[in-house]
Amino acid sequence: MDYLSEYRSKLRTPEEAAKAVKSGDWVEYGCGVTYPTLCDRALAARRDELTDVKVRGMLCYGPIAVVESDPEQEHFTYDSWHLTGYERKLADRGLCYYQPMLYRNLRWYYDNFLHINVAFIGAAPMDEHGYFNLSISTGNSRVYIENADIVVIEVLEGLPHACGGQEESVHISEVDMVVEGEHGPAIQLPSRAPSDVDKQIAANVIPYLCDGATVQLGIGGVPDALGVMIAESDLKDLGMHTEFATDAFYKLFASGKLTNRRKTIDRNKAVFGVAAGTQDLYDWINHNPGVAAYPISYVNNPAVIAQLDNFISLNSCIGVDLYGQVSSESxxxxxxxxxxxQVDFLTGATMSKGGKAFICMNSMFTDKAGVAHSRIVPYFGGDIVTSPRSQGYYIATENGVVCLAGASTWERAERLISVAHPDFRDELIKAAEAQRIWRRSNKR
Incomplete structure (x- = not known):
């Protein structure tokens, strides 16, 4: 089969590919670093020809041309499964709408409830066998491809080639159009340096880990900092099974801590779904048979996670209330x-033999006006609850680690107040008393 001839027959300009979109269509932009820049710009240029075009994306680091070109939303509407800092600013302007999800159910949503008229998917260049590698967005991309009426691959020259795993590629025969153009290197997202508070949180958590543990790190500064601190610890033979790979995992590998030798499944493989970081991370992933990209339906499946002994889930949050409810997204x-x-890995970790799930946070924050606030609050008033109080997990701050699994309401209040910032403990005790979750013996 002459795959190159088929490729050439499907080659289109971004403008030609954008013409596939009609008024009223649902359009998919994929996930993260593989954002289809050229097709987005070409679609934005058609603004005045179109109405009611709904665009879905996820973890877009911006700018999104269809959104920026239509601030009145007369032509385009943009939804995101998970907001970046850029998308959050759009949401603050009323230009981005969040789609709630359990990430493990991504395929289920599309297979049963959602439709895609046109999917613009970024991928690495086609190989000699006719396959485009879905690279660091493997976790999501085939779900979009298999549920779209029209599939457009935008070739991104700077992407690393991710080995499978599963679903890491798409064949030219499955594609309707191919778009080429200049993109430059893949987006670089360096992790921030850990603060002194981050280091103390990590120091509190690390004693709960053991040699041979398999680790998941969530999105955010605290999990990244934890990864860096673990790389500097005495732990060895750690494994990786994570939805989102960052530079923290590369640093674990470079330090010799990450070997994957003792994983009970996918042994000798560092498993991930999507990734974003610096060139060091991308170079580590590129053509590396020791790093395996899998669909999110596999990576985030609690039944899969449960098969990994000593699984450690490390995620962050915005706040926790005295009942143990966790808000990580609003x-x-x-x-x-x-x-x-987060919910996927909390569930899977508690099913793992020797597994533990940690929610990590600084105990306080200071707002733009310079006012200090506790991240442990009496109760939520409008905050979205990400993880329910009924889910068993550890809460870690710079002041210590407490376990809420099986704890009553008064035990939860007592334990959470013990790791709250000292400046807020008295008022939290008063709140617990008013809420009738502070037992009499606590008052002695």
Missing amino acids: SGTRQISGTGG
Whole structure:
């Protein structure tokens, strides 16, 4: 088969590909670093020809041309499964709408409830066998491809080639159009340096880990910092099974801590769904048979996670109330990020032999006006609950680690107040008393 001839026959300009979109269509932009820049710009240029075009994306680092070109939303509407800082700013302007999800159910949503008229999917260049590698968005991309009426691959030259795993590629025969153009290197997202508070949180958590543990790190500064600190610990032979790979995992590998030798499934493989980081991370992933990209339906499946002994889930949050409810995605009703896979990994870790799930956070924050606030609050008033109080997990702050599994309401209040910032403990005790979750013996 002459795959190159088929490729050439499907080659289109971005403008030609954008013409596939009609008024009223649902359009998919894929996930993360593989955002289809050229097709987005070409579609935005058709603004005045179109109405009621709904665009879905996820973890877009911006800018999104269809959104920026239509601030009145007369032509385009943009939805996101998980907000980045850029998408959060759009949401603050009323230009981005969040789609709630359990990440493990992504395929289920599309197979049963959602439709895609046109999918613009970024991928690495086609190989000699006719396959485009879906690279660091493997976790999501085939779901979109298999549920779209029209599939457009935008070739991104700077992407690493991710080995499978599963569903890491798409064949030219499955594609309707191919778009080429200049993109430059893949987006670089360096992790921030850990603060002194981050280091103390990590120091509190690390004693709960053991040699041979398999680790998941959530999205955010605290999990990234934890990864860096673990790389500097005495732990060895760690494994990786994570929805979102960042530089923290590359640093674990470079430090010799990450070997994957003792994993009970996918042994000798560092498993991930999507990734974003610096060139060091991308170079580590590129053509590396020791790193395996899988669909999110596999990576985030609690039944899969449960098969990994000593599984450690490390995620962050925005706040916790005295009942043990966790908010990781909103501040009041303001959407900050998304549910992502937090619930998936909390569930899987508690099913793992020797597994543990940690929610990590600084005990306080200071707002723009310079006012300090506790991240442990009496109760939520409008904040979206990401993880329910009935789910068993550890809460870690710079002041210590407490386990809420099986704890009553008064035990939860007592334990959470013990790791709250000292400046807020007295008022939290008063609140617990008013809420009747502070037992009499606590008062002695």
